[in-house]
Amino acid sequence: MRRPHIRSLAVAIAVTTAATGLAGTAVARPDTGATPAAVSTAAASVVSAARTAAFAHAPATGVSQGDELHPQDVMIDPEGARHVRFTRTHQGMAVLGGDLVMHLNRQLSYTGVTRAADHAVRPAAASAARLSADEAERKAAAVAKGDAGSARLVVDARGGASALAYQVTVTGSGTAEGSGARTVVIDAVTGQVRSNTSNSDEFLSPRLLDELRRRGEQPAADTGGAARSAGLTGASLSSSAAVHYPRTAQGTGKSLFVGPVPLTTTQTARATFVLKDPTRYGTETRDAKGSSTENFARGKQITTGNDVFGNGATSSRNSAAADAQYGITKTLDFYQKTFGRKGIANNSKPAKGMVHWGNKVANAFWDSDCGCMLYGDGDGDMFKKPLVVLDVTGHELTHGVVDATAKLEPTRVDAQGNQYGEPGSLNESLADIFGSNVEFFTNNAKDTPDYLIGEKLGLAQKFLRRLDHPSLDRLEGTVDYWQPEVYDAEVHAGSGVSSHAYYLLAEGSGQKTIGGVTYDSPTYDGSTVKGIGRTKATAIFYRALTRYMVSTTDFHDARVATLKAAKDLYGASSVEYRTVDRAWAAVDVTEANTPAARH
Numbered sequence: 001m002r003r004p005h006i007r008s009l010a011v012a013i014a015v016t017t018a019a020t021g022l023a024g025t026a027v028a029r030p031d032t033g034a035t036p037a038a039v040s041t042a043a044a045s046v047v048s049a050a051r052t053a054a055f056a057h058a059p060a061t062g063v064s065q066g067d068e069l070h071p072q073d074v075m076i077d078p079e080g081a082r083h084v085r086f087t088r089t090h091q092g093m094a095v096l097g098g099d100l101v102m103h104l105n106r107q108l109s110y111t112g113v114t115r116a117a118d119h120a121v122r123p124a125a126a127s128a129a130r131l132s133a134d135e136a137e138r139k140a141a142a143v144a145k146g147d148a149g150s151a152r153l154v155v156d157a158r159g160g161a162s163a164l165a166y167q168v169t170v171t172g173s174g175t176a177e178g179s180g181a182r183t184v185v186i187d188a189v190t191g192q193v194r195s196n197t198s199n200s201d202e203f204l205s206p207r208l209l210d211e212l213r214r215r216g217e218q219p220a221a222d223t224g225g226a227a228r229s230a231g232l233t234g235a236s237l238s239s240s241a242a243v244h245y246p247r248t249a250q251g252t253g254k255s256l257f258v259g260p261v262p263l264t265t266t267q268t269a270r271a272t273f274v275l276k277d278p279t280r281y282g283t284e285t286r287d288a289k290g291s292s293t294e295n296f297a298r299g300k301q302i303t304t305g306n307d308v309f310g311n312g313a314t315s316s317r318n319s320a321a322a323d324a325q326y327g328i329t330k331t332l333d334f335y336q337k338t339f340g341r342k343g344i345a346n347n348s349k350p351a352k353g354m355v356h357w358g359n360k361v362a363n364a365f366w367d368s369d370c371g372c373m374l375y376g377d378g379d380g381d382m383f384k385k386p387l388v389v390l391d392v393t394g395h396e397l398t399h400g401v402v403d404a405t406a407k408l409e410p411t412r413v414d415a416q417g418n419q420y421g422e423p424g425s426l427n428e429s430l431a432d433i434f435g436s437n438v439e440f441f442t443n444n445a446k447d448t449p450d451y452l453i454g455e456k457l458g459l460a461q462k463f464l465r466r467l468d469h470p471s472l473d474r475l476e477g478t479v480d481y482w483q484p485e486v487y488d489a490e491v492h493a494g495s496g497v498s499s500h501a502y503y504l505l506a507e508g509s510g511q512k513t514i515g516g517v518t519y520d521s522p523t524y525d526g527s528t529v530k531g532i533g534r535t536k537a538t539a540i541f542y543r544a545l546t547r548y549m550v551s552t553t554d555f556h557d558a559r560v561a562t563l564k565a566a567k568d569l570y571g572a573s574s575v576e577y578r579t580v581d582r583a584w585a586a587v588d589v590t591e592a593n594t595p596a597a598r599h
Contacts (some may be wrong), residue, residue, distance in 0.1 A: 015302040019212065047071045049108035050084035054100070061100060061113045064120060066091045069100075071516060073346075073405065074548060080106035081568065083547045085405070088121075090155050094167070095121055097158035099550050100406060114561070116550040117157040118597045123164045126153055127351065131189035136166035138406065140184035143196055145174035146462060148184075156194055158552070164188045169369075171294075181294055181369055197413050200294075200365040200374065201399045203392050203454075205492055209362060213380055221385045222258050223312075224446030240285075245269055248278050249309035250384045253322025256314065257389055257456055258446040261326045265307055273307040275318075275325055281330050281343055284324040288357040294370045300352045317356060318385040324353040324375055327393030327438075334394070334434075334441040335401065339542055344371075345399055345404040351397065355386060363387060366369070366396040368403050368532030389456045390447050394438030397547055398431040406549035410491055422487050422554035424528065425494030430545060432465055433502050437538055450517045451503055468519040469502040470496025477589055481524045481588045482555055497587050504529045504538035505562075505583040523586035532579050540565045540580060556594040559584040566583050 051069050054061045063069065069086040076082050082102065088098035100115040130138075141148035151166040163333060166186045173182045181199040186192070212219075249267040254260050266274045266379050276284035286299030293299065302309065302321050310319030330352050337340040342348045357365075361376025364387040373396055401406055408430075411421025430431045438451040447456060451585035456462030470478040478496040479486060486494050503521055508531035511520045521528060528554040531537070540562050547568075548561035562580050570576035584590065 012299040018250075022390075032128060043074045046074050046076065046082045046108060047084055050102035050104055050248065053104065053110035054086070054102055054113070054232070055336065055519075055536075057110055057113070059488075061102070061410070062115055062120060063088070063100075067095075067098075067121070068092075072099075073546070074109065074303060079568065081111070082106070082108065082351070088321075091126070093123075093126070093155050094155050095155045095157050096167070097409075097551055098155070101547065101550060103547075104237060112548055114182065114548050116552040117160075118198075119160055119162070120304050121157045121162050122187060123155045123162045124209060124229055126164065128347055129153065129164060129401070131166065131188050131191050133166065134149075136186045136188070137168055137593070139171050139186055139191065139193070140168035141396075143193055144170035144182040144184050146170040146182065151186075153188060154185070157186075158195075158409075161194075163194065165194055172292075173198075175415075180292065182365070186447065195413065196456070198417055199216065199369050200367040201396065202417075203364045203387060203396055204362065205418055205476070205490065207490060208492065209382075209417045211475055215460075218382060218384075218462055219255070219460075220387075221383075221458040222456040224259060224456070243270070246274075246278070249273055249307055251304075251309065253326055254312040254316075254319060255322040255326060255388075256310075256311040256319045256385060257323050257541050258444050259312065260369060261322065261444075263309065263322065263325055265285075265309075267307070271305040273304050274320055275302040277325070279561045280350070281348055282330055282351065283325075283332060284350060285326055285328065285353040285355060287321065288354040288374070290356055290359055292358045293354075294367055294374075294403035296370055296372050305414055314385060320355045320375065320377070320388050321353075321387070323388035323390075324355050324373065324393065326352050326391045327388065328373060328397065330390065330442045331345070331394045331397045334438045339537070341401070344400040351400075353393075355388065363464065364392050364396055366399040366403070368400070371400075373397065373443065381458070387457075389454070390442060390444070391439050391455075393434045393435075393452055395431040395435030395453065399427065399436040400543065401434070402427050402430055405546050406553060407551045408549065408553060411488070418434045419489050419491045420494075421491065422489075422494060423552050424491035425486070425489060426498055426549075426558055428491045428556065429498040429502070430541065432467060432499050433538070433541060436467060437534070440534065441574065448515050448517075450515055451507075451519065452517065454456065464500070465495070468521040469497045470500050480522065482593075483588070487554065487595070498558055499591065501559075501583045501587045501589065502537060502541055504586050505540070505579055507531040508533040509586065524588040525586065527582065527586055529579065529582050529586050532576050536570075536576055539569060540576070555589050559589050559591075 008529045055064050068089045073085040084102045088095040097116050103112040136151040137148040149169040151168045154167045155270050156163040156165040168184045184196045185194040246266050246268045249265045251263045251265040253263045264277045266276045280476040310316045310322040355375045357374040360379045362383040363376050364380040408423045408427035410419035410424030413419050451467040452463040465473045471480045476492045480499045509521050509523050509529040543565035544561035548564050566577040566580045
């Protein structure tokens with residue numbers, strides 16, 4: 001989320017399943033601007049047709065002379081539609097906010113476009129830069145209080161602009177918790193700092209942490225009861241037959257929050273087991289040993305002699321690792337079994353986690369540079385346990401999914417690192433929606449599935465956020481309904497709009513008890529909404545994210561995206577389609593009150 005820096009481009013070919021129309025298998029490799037030879041002929045022809053259509057329909061797509069389109073995803077739906085997600089360069093410079101999705105029919109004819117920038121991108125020539133790269137690097141280092149990497153020229157097309165700018169990654173930032181990296185964008189003509197954004201997504205915002213400290217809260221995390229051995233043991237060490245290493249083993253995690261859990265591990269010697277899952281692309285959790293590294297290779301590999309990780313308490317460093325690995329693998333399973341998504345980026349690569357990250361860090365992060373989860377141990381005062389709770393992991397890894405698809409970003413970030421704007425709020429909402437779904441999918445008796453987020457953190461209000469009635473979150477001031485001021489709301493506060501719409505779509509309005517939790521969801525206009533069920537609601541929101549959302553999608557755009565997704569899956573005359581419309585109207589997001597374009 002909200003990282004405007006451009007990582008290495010890749011093309012993923014997603015072939016959808018006939019049953020749900022949701023993403024299936026993927027092939028990924030670095031993109032050089034052309035379609036990789038390994039990609040199937042059919043997919044390559046889709047990319048070629050989409051690129052041709054983008055230039056043929058330039059008034060609608062916004063592409064112009066000097067632009068090059070680089071494919072990120074190709075989605076081939078069983079009902080016939082084809083979608084190609086592109087990033088853009090202009091005269092060789094990456095275009096921030098220049099992403100678009102081209103939509104084609106089965107015959108590869110153009111049917112529409114979803115674009116981030118609704119204006120022509122016509123920046124000054126590179127020769128017009130008044131600031132040198134060295135000057136940009138020095139300024140970025142001063143602003144982010146760290147070590148600047150090389151500055152490169154880009155086009156900043158965000159917020160209606162077409163500015164020539166420098167983009168600089170700053171590591172070891174003194175303005176980031178745990179000295180993480182930041183991306184600074186500086187106007188190459190005026191020298192103005194256009195954005196200064198953390199490269200990792202925090203579960204708890206700086207504003208919330210300040211509020212918790214102001215209130216003097218000392219959350220007592222719910223661990224779900226004392227850990228029990230449950231008769232779980234490590235893999236057999238029998239030597240009756242020849243054994244070849246490495247091999248897959250079935251171990252046990254004695255976690256902090258959900259008791260003993262099964263973990264698939266890697267046995268590398270007779271009495272050496274590594275917390276690495278070969279059945280899930282080699283997904284692994286390591287120990288950062290208190291460092292703030294964003295390089296997973298520098299984390300210490302976690303091993304045991306008996307295939308049991310942790311003791312259910314913080315006295316063992318491996319207890320937090322058991323929670324983390326369990327949460328990461330369950331999140332991967334949710335995305336794979338629900339949507340056919342193979343890994344966070346849908347490229348059959350491992351998810352990674354590092355526990356004991358930083359010094360007294362009261363937070364957890366998705367880090368796009370590392371491509372992994374980073375878990376702090378808590379500050380020892382407000383949070384006394386590592387933030388390795390299941391829905392925290394599901395939430396943060398969903399930011400990785402968004403980062404690999406729509407790349408939703410905030411419209412601004414303040415000096416304290418708080419983020420604002422509807423695209424960022426939508427990103428937070430999707431992380432809550434799918435993080436909640438990870439709980440339902442896992443169905444662990446010690447972390448009962450619910451529509452609450454952070455309920456095991458031990459906060460005085462018993463949860464951090466909730467989807468059914470978001471404004472019950474007094475800590476962040478989360479809102480139930482859209483209003484014009486939401487466009488510049490802090491992202492966690494603003495997230496309530498689409499989270500509420502999702503809950504209404506899934507479960508409906510009014511009172512309901514699910515899994516022992518009582519919900520009572522209101523509506524803006526007093527209307528009654530009858531839900532279509534969590535399975536269908538989740539399918540609609542996932543399809544909307546992967547097909548119809550881009551980096552600047554706001555709540556009204558999200559309404560359109562989910563309507564298109566419902567039409568694809570169930571038809572324009574279906575109950576599901578009509579309920580999507582009612583759910584958004586119930587949070588006051590309608591076609592009639594759509595604001596003028598701000599992209």
